[in-house]
Amino acid sequence: MLLKLILFSGFAGVTVFIGGLLANLFDHHVKDSPVKYEIVHTLMSFGAGIILSAIALVLVPKGIETLSVWGVIGSFSLGAILFMLIDKRLAKSGGQQATLLAMMMDFVPESIALGAVFAIEPQMALLLAVFIGLQNLPESFNSFRDLVQSGFSVKKTLVIFFILSFFGIISALIGHFLLRQHPDLTAHLMVFASGGILYLLIQDIIPESKLDNNYMTSLGATLGFLIGIAGEMII
Numbered sequence: 001m002l003l004k005l006i007l008f009s010g011f012a013g014v015t016v017f018i019g020g021l022l023a024n025l026f027d028h029h030v031k032d033s034p035v036k037y038e039i040v041h042t043l044m045s046f047g048a049g050i051i052l053s054a055i056a057l058v059l060v061p062k063g064i065e066t067l068s069v070w071g072v073i074g075s076f077s078l079g080a081i082l083f084m085l086i087d088k089r090l091a092k093s094g095g096q097q098a099t100l101l102a103m104m105m106d107f108v109p110e111s112i113a114l115g116a117v118f119a120i121e122p123q124m125a126l127l128l129a130v131f132i133g134l135q136n137l138p139e140s141f142n143s144f145r146d147l148v149q150s151g152f153s154v155k156k157t158l159v160i161f162f163i164l165s166f167f168g169i170i171s172a173l174i175g176h177f178l179l180r181q182h183p184d185l186t187a188h189l190m191v192f193a194s195g196g197i198l199y200l201l202i203q204d205i206i207p208e209s210k211l212d213n214n215y216m217t218s219l220g221a222t223l224g225f226l227i228g229i230a231g232e233m234i235i
Contacts, residue, residue: 005118005176006169008125009111012132013168016107019140020161024154027145040145042220047138048206049221053228054106054135055194062113063191066183075188079105079195087203100147102200103139104164107132109186109193111168115175116186131231132168138224 030036064072083101110132118125140161147157179186206221 001118001122004122005115005125005172008118008129009114009168009172012111012114012129012136012172013107013165015133015136015165016103016140016168017158017161017165019137020144020158022137023141023144024158026141027148038216041217043138044142044220045206045217046220046224047142048201049224049226050135050138050228051102051106051197051201051224052221053225053232054110055197056225057228057232058113058131059106059109059190059194059197063187063194066187067191071184071188072191075191076195079192079197080199081195083196083199084203087200100143102197103136103143104167105193105197105200107136107139108167108171109190110135111171112175112179112186112189114168115172115177116180116183118172118176120180127231127234131228131234134227134231 063075067075083105086101110128114125114128114132117128144157144161147160148154152160175186
């Protein structure tokens, strides 16, 4: 059973590294052109739609099942305020790590939830792993490009993504062994993450994904959210 959990969470995490590899291939083997620029921004908005679906369909609903109104308000506000402060610090240093932060803010809590529900509903855990893996692909694609533009070397960024890909396994094991008996803590973590992700989406990711006189980017975000809806209905 434990091997299955490692395999499920490993699949969910490996797409972080795969997304980085795909971004590197895209940057180096596709010539610069207006079409390439549109593809990049459409993928950014697609990833934003998927991240938004994670907030609206997974993190917040699972959190409010357990917490009181004041518990939700407190954790959500704390997440938003903390990540506003982090974002301000990053902006002063000229970094572009908002997409990476948003990715990890939904990847880690969802992986913890995967581990927590695995013993009770293995089938749901499998579908959740697939959903997390699909989310990570466009998010890591965009995050890779942001980090390289911030001054990170390709090699260093790929090493970071390779290490981050194991966070799914670590988070799932934490959820399985430490938090499955503490649903309140898991719920607070999910709502806290939701506040931080929503701040990053509105402040950094959505504005960066928009292109003047182009409507595919908005359609990309809508499609990303639709995939989230379909995934949640399957789960």
